[in-house]
Amino acid sequence: SQTIHQWPATLVQPVGSPLSLECTVEGTSNPNLYWYRQAAGRGLQLLFYSVGIGQISSEVPQNLSASRPQDRQFILSSKKLLLSDSGFYLCAWTQGYEQYFGPGTRLTVT
Amino acid sequence: GQQLNQSPQSMFIQEGEDVSMNCTSSSIFNTWLWYKQDPGEGPVLLIALYKAGELTSNGRLTAQFGITRKDSFLNISASIPSDVGIYFCAGLTNAGNNRKLIWGLGTSLAVNP
Numbered sequence: 001s002q003t004i005h006q007w008p009a010t011l012v013q014p015v016g017s018p019l020s021l022e023c024t025v026e027g028t029s030n031p032n033l034y035w036y037r038q039a040a041g042r043g044l045q046l047l048f049y050s051v052g053i054g055q056i057s058s059e060v061p062q063n064l065s066a067s068r069p070q071d072r073q074f075i076l077s078s079k080k081l082l083l084s085d086s087g088f089y090l091c092a093w094t095q096g097y098e099q100y101f102g103p104g105t106r107l108t109v110t
Numbered sequence: 111g112q113q114l115n116q117s118p119q120s121m122f123i124q125e126g127e128d129v130s131m132n133c134t135s136s137s138i139f140n141t142w143l144w145y146k147q148d149p150g151e152g153p154v155l156l157i158a159l160y161k162a163g164e165l166t167s168n169g170r171l172t173a174q175f176g177i178t179r180k181d182s183f184l185n186i187s188a189s190i191p192s193d194v195g196i197y198f199c200a201g202l203t204n205a206g207n208n209r210k211l212i213w214g215l216g217t218s219l220a221v222n223p
Binding site: 094097098100 | 141143145150151152153154155158160196198200202209210211213215216218
């Protein structure tokens, strides 16, 4: 069966520090991968999606970037965090029409 | 970006009551998905709908894909405390390979035991 992992689960970072969130999927190959951000427990905002290794599409201009160095690995990064980057970050994968989510990373920028 | 119109925004009900929520769009979708999110966790897929008019059940949950392909509803029968959470609808147009979902803003459900 397929599983999706995210780490870390929680993160507190100062403004201006770098960020790296990791997502990995097991039990499937060539999935579409997605990064979402959710503020205040409502509304999922799509940040990036990837249909293959090295292929990244950005949905919203922002302080973040994404990379897909391996088929089942998706990384969300920032060089310098802003207060507005705080939120709940969710990774998801799709094979077919159904999308499945990871457990999320709670990021607090102080 | 594009969003679905999901209503109601929140509901507070008594245990045992039935619940109904819906999503509408100005665009046609080929797939409708319903998710539930518990606090601090990722959304979990409840029901997937693939054909206009389709009615699908998952335990006490029933969802329908509207005939016009522009709407969907989710019903929960005989609610229990563990039904508490945020319910999201999502639509997919199947255009291209990116499989991007369009999301509603969620219905927050509270159940009074």
